[in-house]
Amino acid sequence: MLFQQYKDMVYKIAYFMLGDAEEAEDALQEVFLRLYKALPNFDSQKAAFTTWVSRITMNYCLSQRRKRNFSALSLEKASPLLIDKNSSPQGQLELEEEERAIHQALQRLDKKLRAVVIMRYYLELPYAEIAQALNIPVGTVKSRLNLALKALRRELETRGVLR
Amino acid sequence: MRCDKVKELLLAYLDEEVDSSDRALIQAHLAECEACRQELAILSRLRERISQHFQVQASNLSPSPQAWSRLEANLSEALRLSLFQRLIVTLARAKQALLPQGKLALKQGGILAAIGVLLVIVGALVFIPSIKVQAEGIIAQWLHLKAPAGSPKFKIILPSSELDFNPLYPTYLPSGLIYTVEGGVRGAKAFRQVYGGKDWFVEIVQLKASAYKPLPSGQKVSINELPATLKTGLQGKFKPIPDFKMEGHGLFLPVYSYVNGKQLTWYVGEIKVEMLSNLSVEEMLKIAKSMKPQERR
Numbered sequence: 001m002l003f004q005q006y007k008d009m010v011y012k013i014a015y016f017m018l019g020d021a022e023e024a025e026d027a028l029q030e031v032f033l034r035l036y037k038a039l040p041n042f043d044s045q046k047a048a049f050t051t052w053v054s055r056i057t058m059n060y061c062l063s064q065r066r067k068r069n070f071s072a073l074s075l076e077k078a079s080p081l082l083i084d085k086n087s088s089p090q091g092q093l094e095l096e097e098e099e100r101a102i103h104q105a106l107q108r109l110d111k112k113l114r115a116v117v118i119m120r121y122y123l124e125l126p127y128a129e130i131a132q133a134l135n136i137p138v139g140t141v142k143s144r145l146n147l148a149l150k151a152l153r154r155e156l157e158t159r160g161v162l163r
Numbered sequence: 164m165r166c167d168k169v170k171e172l173l174l175a176y177l178d179e180e181v182d183s184s185d186r187a188l189i190q191a192h193l194a195e196c197e198a199c200r201q202e203l204a205i206l207s208r209l210r211e212r213i214s215q216h217f218q219v220q221a222s223n224l225s226p227s228p229q230a231w232s233r234l235e236a237n238l239s240e241a242l243r244l245s246l247f248q249r250l251i252v253t254l255a256r257a258k259q260a261l262l263p264q265g266k267l268a269l270k271q272g273g274i275l276a277a278i279g280v281l282l283v284i285v286g287a288l289v290f291i292p293s294i295k296v297q298a299e300g301i302i303a304q305w306l307h308l309k310a311p312a313g314s315p316k317f318k319i320i321l322p323s324s325e326l327d328f329n330p331l332y333p334t335y336l337p338s339g340l341i342y343t344v345e346g347g348v349r350g351a352k353a354f355r356q357v358y359g360g361k362d363w364f365v366e367i368v369q370l371k372a373s374a375y376k377p378l379p380s381g382q383k384v385s386i387n388e389l390p391a392t393l394k395t396g397l398q399g400k401f402k403p404i405p406d407f408k409m410e411g412h413g414l415f416l417p418v419y420s421y422v423n424g425k426q427l428t429w430y431v432g433e434i435k436v437e438m439l440s441n442l443s444v445e446e447m448l449k450i451a452k453s454m455k456p457q458e459r460r
Contacts, residue, residue: 008226011225033238037241
């Protein structure tokens with residue numbers, strides 16, 4: 001079933017794009033409504049189904065204005081890893097701190113840059129598929145990735161995450 | 164290749180997105196340039212750390228257990244609205260098509276008023292109580308779920324509140340039933356039922372009979388000891404909902420072309436029943452014999 005098969009993927013992309021669990025839940029609903037409506041128009045000759053689903057998800061997320069300021073997120077919301085801070089050993093705390101820093105750095109990126117980072121380093125799509133999904137040239141994918149990683153590097157170096 | 168050009172290509176190089184000639188040039192440059200090798204190492208660590216971050220986070224993320232039930236409700240609402248909007252557009256277009264060309268501008272106010280009136284009428288008569296699309300059935304169709312044997316995948320109920328008789332419902336239908344359409348037609352003076360599978364359909368129209376009960380010409384048959392006539396060899400196309408375009412609503416009702424259609428006509432008390440189908444005569448008689456009144460729905 002379509003929903004069972006793709007709900008996690010859609011939800012996770014939406015969470016990474018929007019930075020908030022509640023907004024990702026809303027996105028999941030809206031994206032699946034769009035998916036079901038657009039299903040008769042899906043052309044397997046033009047794109048892989050996963051690319052098509054990611055395209056609809058990304059287009060929805062890119063059209064959204066952030067409802068909340070991510071910097072106001074609680075630690076738990078900012079990183080689902082932070083389950084029980086009291087019982088964490090030092091190493092775990094450091095890892096969690098790093099995760100939170102990366103999450104925040106990603107959320108500070110321009111959403112167009114964040115989209116290509118997610119598609120490349122989470123979905124592991126090749127540049128050509130990212131270009132197709134976002135309807136941009138491959139050269140733009142390359143330049144956005146370069147810009148995104150430069151910005152992430154600057155931010156994470158400042159926070160001492162990237163050593 | 165110069166350092167600035169190499170640095171520009173390092174990420175694509177790590178992502179294996181450079182062509183073989185650039186790859187060779189980059190590798191040759193890296194072999195000799197310590198600064199670019201350091202840049203490559205930093206970029207590689209950053210890239211891996213971001214990938215790792217996504218994997219770690221993703222393993223802890225999942226939508227709420229209520230997501231599906233929420234979506235079911237949203238889908239049925241979207242479908243209901245979509246049917247309504249489509250109906251309005253169709254009615255508005257029909258209205259425009261009926262106007263003579265050239266008089267359109269003069270009649271714009273009239274059109275708007277007509278659409279406004281239509282909105283109210285359709286809203287009152289059609290939208291609110293009528294197209295009660297059973298959500299779980301429609302969603303099952305959208306998701307291509309298999310319905311339990313013997314039950315339709317979805318059901319469309321059109322208004323029949325004006326009906327002045329208690330219609331009959333078949334208690335037997337052939338296997339492979341996908342959908343049913345039931346509701347009032349001809350100003351809700353008649354009751355129309357359609358039951359269909361992939362390759363077969365049965366349309367049953369019932370209306371209150373006058374005192375004079377003529378049967379059309381045809382082969383004489385008997386249904387529960389009541390006289391009936393059967394016409395065979397009918398040809399044509401059958402649409403489950405004749406005046407409504409179903410495309411775009413996720414409702415993929417088939418259109419049937421039939422070459423050996425049959426029509427069965429008989430009376431049950433005050434009700435005249437007409438059945439059209441592309442099934443065999445035996446199946447049609449079996450359905451006809453199974454028809455019984457139910458509580459008004």
